[in-house]
Amino acid sequence: MAWAVDRTAVLLLLACQAVTGVAAAVLLTGTAKAMRGLLGAGAVPERLREALPALLVVATAAGLGRVSAAVASYAERRLTPQVITRADNGLVEAVCRVEAAAHAAEDFADRQEAAEMGVTRTHVMITDSQRFMSALVKMVTACGVLSFLHPLMLPLLILAVLPAGAGAVMTARVDYQIHYANVSDRNVRHMTRWWATTPKFADEVRANGMTSYLLFWYRSLSERIDRRTLAAAPRTLRIALAGALLGGVFLSGTWAGLAWLAVTGRVPLAVAATAIVAVQTALAALSKVVINGAAVFHTSLYLTDMETFLNDAAARAPRRGRHEITAPVEEIRLDQVTYRYPGKERPAVEGVSLTLRRGEVLAVVGENGSGKSTLTRLITGIYLADKGRVLWNGHDLASVDPDSVWSCTGLVPQIFAQWPLRVRENVTLGQPRTHDDVPVWEAVDAVGMREAVEELPRGLDTLLAREVFGGAELSGGQWQRLACSRALYRRPPLLILDEPTSQMDARGERDIFSRIKGIAADRITIVVTHQLENTRVADRIIVMENGRITEQGHYDELSHGGGLFAELLALSKDR
């Protein structure tokens, strides 16, 4: 990722590591030379003079090491934000681009949460790998010098830090296991937090006495997460203690070995003095290699989750074909369409065949859960049919570029977004930016919102993001009108309104339906509604039961047909 975002910074970083390594090697050999001079025979000023060139080399190497460390830190700072942004954008884009059906797949949300951790950890990865690399370079040079001084020193030193290294890797594994075991609970806790604290549902939460319940769950989830984390503490303590004990024994062995070499005259005193510096340097570098290596390993576990998720998301991205749908859409035909949600036993839509032609208004009615909204998702290609085909102008949606389909649709879903944007963007979102307000006002007029918008402090420029940035707030019905105006503004060849007037007053409802009728000639219009009186505007009504179409016809036919429609109509009049 780093190579892809900023090659110069990566090369700079690598060059700095090389310079640091060379500087460390020069520093140690220079120290060895200086020691020989300083600890040799003769008067002190003489010895100093003799050691001076080596000391100057040591000072220059130290300076060079510092400068290259500073430049490396600059390169790291340049890389980090870019890599984080790339990882973060990659994840958001991957989630936005998958087939909508992927979200219904088991585990998807948990794996997404795990991948989020990978993004958060990306910045640590760069710092840790930078530190790991520089420690490694220093260690290699120090160890090289050390084994040059005496071959026995290096194996002893490695033994001294090995237990700590193994311990750090084992601890990283334990941490990751705990993290993974907590993924689901963290996800639910995150959602509970949002539901409990968002002002959007504050009325419902407070007036229905849900606060204590939500807080109880939030606390319980936190406690469960903590319990798992705390349960791992004794394990990590045992690992740390065993590491420290073994490391301590081997380290004592190293120092004892060095003392023995010096006392028995196997190495001269000057070399022993250099060896002390080299051991200290190598030990510090080795510890850093171990600590940062374990950190890199730890982070790589999370990054692997991220990578696995991104690969999975890429595999779930739509691969439908290149054919593009263009307006006008003369006909949409469903041929024996069946769709079952993952994990469900029964299909939500089963064996539906239907032909819609330009200029037609179709009303879809049926009891809750009968498959109406799922049918609209299949018609718009948000979901692809498991069996059967949905054909737009004769082209199967399974082989059509979905963006071209969605450029021809306008959808008001049952649960619509209240965008924290200006009124204007709430109408035009999804369409090219415009400075022409005439069509925006037309869409606002079409849903009877002109007066309400004109009364807002800044008209179309009023920000509707009270919770975040301030601005105005609309009523539920006004938001719904705005959602309708958004779909109408698109002037789509296929207009779908899923219970578009459920929050509107009678005038709003009448305005919308007369508008739908008024613009119906140019498009295919589908209205899903429980207000059966509204289906009078439709050229055809289909009644859905258990995912199937069980009746169809005009309002007058169905209201006297003795079927489910007539029954529901009678019930609504009987209320």
Ligand SMILES: Nc1ncnc2c1ncn2[C@@H]1O[C@H](COP(=O)(O)OP(=O)(O)OP(=O)(O)O)[C@@H](O)[C@H]1O
């Ligand atoms: N995202 C989903 N994941 C799993 N099952 C779903 C999903 N959405 C809907 N279903 C199921 O599919 C069936 C049909 O749901 P759908 O939303 O299409 O019904 P509907 O007729 O629009 O209902 P309503 O009148 O309540 O809006 C239901 O059994 C529902 O539980």
